[in-house]
Amino acid sequence: MATVGVIGGGLAGITAALDLADAGHHVILLESRSRLGGLTNSFQREGLWVDNGQHVFLRCCTSYRQLLERLGVEHQVQLQPQLTITMRSGSSGRGTRIHRTSLPSPLHLGGALLAHRWIPLRERLQAARVALALGRVDRDASETDDVSFGDWLRQQGCSPRAVETLWDLVGLATLNAHADQASLALAATVFQLGLLGDKGGADIGWATVPLQQLHGAAALRALDVAGAEVCTRSRVRAVTRTTSGWRVDLDDTHRTFDRLVVAVPPDIADGLVGSAALRVPADFVNRLGRSPIVNLHVVIDRQVMSEPFLAAVDSPLQWLFDRTTSSGLPCGQYLVASLSAADDLIGCTVAELRTTLLPEFVRILPRMTDATVQDFFVTREPHATFRPAPGTALSRPAARTALPGLAVAGAWTATGWPATMEGAVRSGHAAASALQEHTPARRDEVAA
Numbered sequence: 001m002a003t004v005g006v007i008g009g010g011l012a013g014i015t016a017a018l019d020l021a022d023a024g025h026h027v028i029l030l031e032s033r034s035r036l037g038g039l040t041n042s043f044q045r046e047g048l049w050v051d052n053g054q055h056v057f058l059r060c061c062t063s064y065r066q067l068l069e070r071l072g073v074e075h076q077v078q079l080q081p082q083l084t085i086t087m088r089s090g091s092s093g094r095g096t097r098i099h100r101t102s103l104p105s106p107l108h109l110g111g112a113l114l115a116h117r118w119i120p121l122r123e124r125l126q127a128a129r130v131a132l133a134l135g136r137v138d139r140d141a142s143e144t145d146d147v148s149f150g151d152w153l154r155q156q157g158c159s160p161r162a163v164e165t166l167w168d169l170v171g172l173a174t175l176n177a178h179a180d181q182a183s184l185a186l187a188a189t190v191f192q193l194g195l196l197g198d199k200g201g202a203d204i205g206w207a208t209v210p211l212q213q214l215h216g217a218a219a220l221r222a223l224d225v226a227g228a229e230v231c232t233r234s235r236v237r238a239v240t241r242t243t244s245g246w247r248v249d250l251d252d253t254h255r256t257f258d259r260l261v262v263a264v265p266p267d268i269a270d271g272l273v274g275s276a277a278l279r280v281p282a283d284f285v286n287r288l289g290r291s292p293i294v295n296l297h298v299v300i301d302r303q304v305m306s307e308p309f310l311a312a313v314d315s316p317l318q319w320l321f322d323r324t325t326s327s328g329l330p331c332g333q334y335l336v337a338s339l340s341a342a343d344d345l346i347g348c349t350v351a352e353l354r355t356t357l358l359p360e361f362v363r364i365l366p367r368m369t370d371a372t373v374q375d376f377f378v379t380r381e382p383h384a385t386f387r388p389a390p391g392t393a394l395s396r397p398a399a400r401t402a403l404p405g406l407a408v409a410g411a412w413t414a415t416g417w418p419a420t421m422e423g424a425v426r427s428g429h430a431a432a433s434a435l436q437e438h439t440p441a442r443r444d445e446v447a448a
């Protein structure tokens with residue numbers, strides 16, 4: 001009987017473990033923390049359920065949505081029937097609502113672009129032409145990954161204002177980088193699959209329950225039903241190849257496996273298996289880098305925002321979300337501002353962030369003027385994603401490693417996607433497939 005170890009219980013490890021268990025393997029998942037879910041997690045604070053960071057997905061995230069179904073939690077997310085985004089300006093207080101129509105792609109976004117009042121009409125028409133050109137970019141060509149999205153937009157004639165209010169609006173949230181810091185290949189992936197592919201591709205979805213419930217707790221149940229063993233509080237210290245498989249050293253014991261999936265962050269994977277096994281440059285961890293995300297959490301004594309979320313223009317707040325229901329707040333409103341590519345903010349104290357950024361909430365939400373702020377706190381994820389910079393593709397390993405019986409997974413591996421939940425799930429499927437090509441499944445053996 002083949003025994004497969006999966007190291008890391010984020011979305012990538014969960015997906016790989018489920019696939020391998022479903023295929024009949026004896027799976028043991030080792031996770032260093034006390035819970036599953038990895039970078040998608042929640043904690044309790046004064047009776048509120050708080051997510052470590054707001055997460056959204058798009059309708060085009062088909063693998064992630066299938067995982068939700070596999071976990072039996074698809075009813076715990078909300079997916080817009082039709083893309084609608086309310087946008088508000090922090091400088092003028094003006095707002096607009098953009099939405100897609102049911103016209104075939106790319107015409108479905110024509111009205112939204114025309115309603116994008118933050119740039120002159122001439123630039124909106126130009127943006128339509130640029131979007132079509134972006135749709136034609138060969139995102140799989142190696143040279144495309146060497147170009148910066150910002151440089152490419154400038155070559156197309158986009159103004160700094162168009163980059164800031166239009167292209168970065170989507171790019172920051174999906175790539176966790178400004179256009180100048182993002183690879184054209186990754187930007188083209190997001191825009192081609194989300195906005196320029198199927199007309200519903202960019203419809204936005206979000207969890208209506210805490211992330212821990214949506215992913216970690218549901219995965220524990222699903223893995224149990226699938227027959228997989230889950231060992232939390234099990235930090236893997238070393239991985240060694242043996243004549244018959246793999247030895248995995250934990251703090252005070254060791255385990256042996258026939259096959260292994262390593263689904264941990266890049267620096268940990270480097271320490272456990274090394275760059276040569278992954279077939280990436282020796283300094284791949286530095287090359288991938290890290291991009292932080294900061295979330296500002298504000299609890300107010302009354303409702304000040306009617307929309308489930310809105311996009312902020314001319315404001316450092318980027319995107320605002322209403323988390324009242326999912327947090328369990330009985331009255332008032334709980335808002336979260338999700339700040340991507342937050343290099344300048346990650347080192348700030350709560351007091352500094354409150355002083356500089358709380359007034360920005362009032363600029364976007366005038367109803368907050370008379371409200372009482374009952375709580376203001378901050379969550380910081382310094383290693384939220386890798387930096388999706390030009391040239392990153394070379395440092396992202398394929399699921400199949402140089403060593404037989406060893407596969408790697410994680411949102412940072414070569415999925416073609418930026419570091420997202422969709423990328424993590426895809427990487428988990430790829431790792432499970434790579435291992436199964438090495439190892440016939442137990443049920444396959446029985447059937448044979």
Ligand SMILES: Cc1cc2nc3c(=O)[nH]c(=O)nc-3n(C[C@H](O)[C@H](O)[C@H](O)COP(=O)(O)OP(=O)(O)OC[C@H]3O[C@@H](n4cnc5c(N)ncnc54)[C@H](O)[C@@H]3O)c2cc1C
Nearest residue numbers: 008010011012032038039053055056236410411420421424
């Ligand atoms: C604040 C924030 C907001 C985000 N917003 C979005 C969003 O809106 N949409 C989106 O799609 N994506 C978003 N992301 C990205 C998304 O969360 C990640 O890409 C995805 O969850 C990564 O999953 P993973 O399994 O690859 O890695 P991880 O979640 O990092 O999982 C790795 C696991 O390995 C475990 N581990 C590490 N070392 C060891 C060891 N030695 N032994 C055993 N276990 C170990 C870790 O504890 C962890 O559980 C966001 C991320 C953050 C942080």
